[in-house]
Amino acid sequence: MDEWVREAEVWVGQAERWIRQQPPEQVYVAVAVVAVTVLLLVAVSCLKSSKANTIVLSGLSGSGKTILFYQLRDGSTHQGTVTSMEQNNDTFVLHSELERRGKVKPVHVVDVPGHARLKPKLDEVLPQAAGIVYVVDAQDFLSTMHAAAEYLYDILTKATVVKKRVPVLIFCNKTDKVTAHSKEFIKKQLEKELNKLRESRNAISSADITDEVKLGNPGEAFNFSQCQNKVTVTEGAGLTGNVSAVEEFIREYVKA
Ligand SMILES: Nc1nc2c(ncn2[C@@H]2O[C@H](COP(=O)(O)OP(=O)(O)OP(=O)(O)O)[C@@H](O)[C@H]2O)c(=O)[nH]1
Ligand SMILES: [Mg+2]
DSSP, X not given: OHHHHHHHHHHHHHHHHXXXXXXXXXXXXXXXXXXXXXXXXXXXXXXXXXXXXXXXXXXXXXXXXXXXXXXXXXXXXXXXXXXXXXXXXEEEOOGXXXXXXXXXXXXXXXXXXXXXXXXXXXXXXXXXXXXXXXXXXXXXXHHHHHHHHHHHHHHHTOHHHHTTTOOEEEEEEOTTSTTXXXXXXXXXXXXXXXXXXXXXXXXXXXXXXXXXXXXXXXXXXXXXXXXXXXXXXEEOBTTTXXXXXXXXXXXXXXXX
16 A cells, blocks of 8 residues: 555656646646636536426416425425415426436426516526426416416517427316316417417517517417427316326426
């Protein structure tokens, strides 16, 4: 052991002497090149990982995003929630996959509160999204339908979503309630509302339009299959843990 240490000291001494013999500029340049390379590698790997595994939970206030977030992470609802004023942001292995053997890739889930004041937060996270879950209150659907369609319209006309073909899952939540509307009904109504919104926004002078991408095919009644990115409609209930549709969506776009 002592021999090895002595040998190592000799090597270090030789290396030091060699470095001292080199012109200092050359040493500085070599150190700078190594530092920049390491920084670049770290930046690229950070960018890659944040892009590949972020799932954004969006939707109106009260639709059930935070309950869904807890169900996905902990398999429980934490005895209810209050209106969120901050986003929930965590990277975790889905609770339903904790028992699975082998390595499972963690998912980065961001729950963006529906409060109008926090809307700009959505623009910050959308560029990193591998998938967007749009939560709709299926029980209280009729009274919130117009606002839900407006929020969805904003997402479906964002360049970052359409150009990168980010998939959107419309999750009709609260179907544990017998009075909840079916996903077929919600899909049809949302398509109708989005069609109306498109007409009214097209009627406004083009200088006032904020849409980055036009929605659907011009001259045809709107339906989700016209979107360049994949839009699917499913149902479930965060409160009772019926969230398998969301888990399947996540695993389709964030590979395990
Ligand atoms: N019956 C039923 N109620 C639910 C379900 N999911 C959420 N809720 C209720 O809906 C209310 C709102 O849920 P949250 O998860 O806080 O809603 P949110 O979308 O995070 O709302 P903001 O934070 O304001 O954007 C709570 O009272 C929940 O208990 C569900 O699947 N079924
Ligand atoms: Mg919330």
